[in-house]
Amino acid sequence: MTDEEKIIEKIAIIAQGCFQKHPVVILGSGGSVVHGLRGMSDLAQYLREHIQPDEGEETDAWLLIRTALTAGDGLEEALLKTTAPLTLVRKIVALTWQAIAEDDLALMGRAVKGDERFSLADLLAGMFKSTHMTANIVTPNYDRVAEYASDISGYFHTAGFAPGIIRHREGTETISLRRGAHAARTVKIWKVHGSLDWFADSSGRVVSLPISDKLPDGFDPLIVTPGVSKYERTHDEPFRSSIQGADGAMDQAEAFLCVGYGFRDRHIQPKIVDRCKQRNVPIVILARTLTDEAKGFLADSAGQAYMALERDGDGTRLFSPDYPDGVTIAKPDLWSFDSFNKMVL
Numbered sequence: 001m002t003d004e005e006k007i008i009e010k011i012a013i014i015a016q017g018c019f020q021k022h023p024v025v026i027l028g029s030g031g032s033v034v035h036g037l038r039g040m041s042d043l044a045q046y047l048r049e050h051i052q053p054d055e056g057e058e059t060d061a062w063l064l065i066r067t068a069l070t071a072g073d074g075l076e077e078a079l080l081k082t083t084a085p086l087t088l089v090r091k092i093v094a095l096t097w098q099a100i101a102e103d104d105l106a107l108m109g110r111a112v113k114g115d116e117r118f119s120l121a122d123l124l125a126g127m128f129k130s131t132h133m134t135a136n137i138v139t140p141n142y143d144r145v146a147e148y149a150s151d152i153s154g155y156f157h158t159a160g161f162a163p164g165i166i167r168h169r170e171g172t173e174t175i176s177l178r179r180g181a182h183a184a185r186t187v188k189i190w191k192v193h194g195s196l197d198w199f200a201d202s203s204g205r206v207v208s209l210p211i212s213d214k215l216p217d218g219f220d221p222l223i224v225t226p227g228v229s230k231y232e233r234t235h236d237e238p239f240r241s242s243i244q245g246a247d248g249a250m251d252q253a254e255a256f257l258c259v260g261y262g263f264r265d266r267h268i269q270p271k272i273v274d275r276c277k278q279r280n281v282p283i284v285i286l287a288r289t290l291t292d293e294a295k296g297f298l299a300d301s302a303g304q305a306y307m308a309l310e311r312d313g314d315g316t317r318l319f320s321p322d323y324p325d326g327v328t329i330a331k332p333d334l335w336s337f338d339s340f341n342k343m344v345l
Contacts, residue, residue: 030288051091125154167208318334
């Protein structure tokens with residue numbers, strides 16, 4: 001066996017060990033981009049093309065944001081640099097919802113026709129070939145990739161709201177679902193930054209509604225967009241309950257599987273750090289490109305039971321306690337979600 005074959009065998013063993021511990025899945029933007037959802041750069045372009053600021057404070061603030069974007073700042077960095085008036089923030093939120101909703105509805109159309117494959121659905125099906133009755137997904141994404149994957153795999157899902165068309169908030173105490181005489185296996189989706197189908201009316205009443213290609217009249221979308229108000233909104237419902245549910249799931253996690261997650265969110269990181277650094281819980285990270293923040297986590301906070309895989313040219317780069325500075329493997333797709341599934345299912 002060559003040295004590279006030994007490394008690949010070790011990767012498979014680590015992946016299987018993580019899977020066998022029924023990991024909490026941390027689903028980042030990289031897990032949505034593969035399904036045609038806009039990433040930050042495409043969203044920034046959409047906002048540049050569609051924002052129409054009113055004269056005065058809005059125009060001044062938007063000019064600063066546009067200048068930062070043109071200079072090469074990312075969307076979140078550009079929005080953090082400028083304290084935008086509330087009226088402009090609401091326009092940014094509405095257009096962000098519009099852009100992601102367009103992509104999400106297109107994805108739903110493909111999913112219904114069977115034209116879209118969900119690696120997450122394959123993983124969930126494998127995870128439930130066990131005695132476990134629940135699986136937990138924590139995500140900062142607004143889209144419904146996790147919901148579609150749950151549906152495709154044939155399992156019920158909950159996201160903090162009771163079942164129905166006009167769905168009312170359920171909080172962290174999820175409803176017990178049954179199939180026939182038995183409790184149903186359920187995917188709990190904790191959306192810490194909101195969801196495309198969460199809305200508030202003028203009185204502040206929170207509901208979850210089916211989405212269309214336009215915002216429902218009289219309702220504001222409940223999504224937390226990048227910028228200075230990002231963490232202020234999460235003190236309110238339904239974000240607070242979703243964060244509490246995510247905290248509970250991560251507090252009990254025996255392993256983590258991070259898919260396309262950039263390690264840039266302070267609602268999620270502290271719990272992962274506590275479990276991995278303090279308790280040495282295994283973590284596997286899959287990414288097309290590891291962010292600087294992810295590499296910082298590996299160096300300082302990942303404990304001694306981590307594995308991270310990213311694309312490296314035509315190959316794959318592995319980071320682990322044995323290879324803290326990384327080692328490149330010629331096998332091209334080891335970093336992908338599909339490859340992880342092939343190793344564990």
